[in-house]
Each structure stands twice: as structure tokens, then as C-alpha cells.
């Protein structure tokens with residue numbers, strides 16, 4: 001696993017220290033900013049994936065530059081490390097406004113693997129994003145699958 005491929009894994013490891021500090025000071029409300037930040041991060045994934053999905057489906061005319069940019073953005077997003085946004089204790093069992101399941105903090109190796117797969121799938125998309133609508137469509141399953149594999153395991157359904 002490369003340095004860039006483990007954003008959540010690395011984030012979670014360093015987040016342990018941050019979480020201890022937060023728990024000590026009973027600063028539970030400071031989780032709110034981190035939760036908001038990680039959800040915004042996810043929204044950026046979604047926005048860029050939507051650009052690619054629209055072209056893959058033919059809803060939006062294929063544009064090599066826009067496709068390359070969206071794929072590259074997802075690669076960059078998958079390289080962001082923000083441990084404070086994933087502090088232990090910030091799961092949905094103790095906090096409002098988050099769908100992150102406690103299981104995420106109990107399965108670091110698997111979370112790291114799922115993050116690494118997202119990074120790899122995003123790189124694969126970036127590699128073919130300039131090759132036309134069909135190429136994007138071909139890479140879409142793996143990329144979208146990387147998102148939903150993690151959601152299935154670590155995100156509560158919307159209620």
C-alpha cells in the first residue's frame with residue numbers, strides 16, 4: 001500500500017491521539033466540525049463522480065478535459081489526510097448528524113483496504129478518462145463499487 005493509498009487508515013491511527021485529547025476535555029461539540037468536514041469531502045467525491053457518471057450514461061456530452069479533471073480530482077481527494085475529521089468517538093452511536101458506524105473505528109485494516117481500493121480505482125479511471133465515453137463507462141463499475149463497498153460496511157442507511 002502506497003503512502004497515498006491509505007488516507008483513512010493513516011487518518012484513523014493519528015486520530016486516536018486527537019480523540020483522546022478531545023475526550024479528555026469533554027469537547028464533544030468539536031466533533032461537529034470534523035463530521036461536517038468529512039461529509040463535505042464525501043460530497044466532493046460525489047460531485048466529481050457525478051460528472052463522470054453523467055458522461056458515461058450519455059446524459060452529458062463527453063468531454064475529455066472535464067472527464068480527466070473529474071477523475072484527477074477524485075485521485076486527489078483520495079489522497080487527503082484529515083485525522084481530526086475522523087476522531088474516535090465521532091460515530092453515529094454518540095453523535096447527531098452523522099451516519100458513520102462505530103464499526104469503522106474497529107476495522108482499521110479493512111477500512112484501509114477499502115480506501116486503497118478507492119485510490120486504485122480512481123487512478124484506473126484517470127488513466128482512461130481521455131479515451132471516450134465507453135472507456136469511462138468501463139471504469140465506472142470499479143470506481144462506484146469502491147464507494148459503495150465502504151458505505152455498505154461503515155455507513156448507516158439514511159433514515
Ligand code: HEC
Pocket residue numbers: 008035038039040042043045046049074097098099100101104111114115118143146147148150151154155
Ligand atoms: C473508506 C470508506 C468510504 C469510502 C471509500 C467512501 N465513503 Fe462516502 N462515506 C463514508 C462514511 C463513513 C460516510 C458517513 C460520514 C458521516 O456521516 O459522518 C460517508 C458518506 C458519504 C456521503 C454523504 C455525505 C453527507 O453529506 O452526509 C456521500 C455523498 C458519499 N459518502 C459519497 C462517496 C463517494 C461518491 C465515494 C467514492 C468516490 C465514497 N463516498 C467513498 C465512507 C466512505
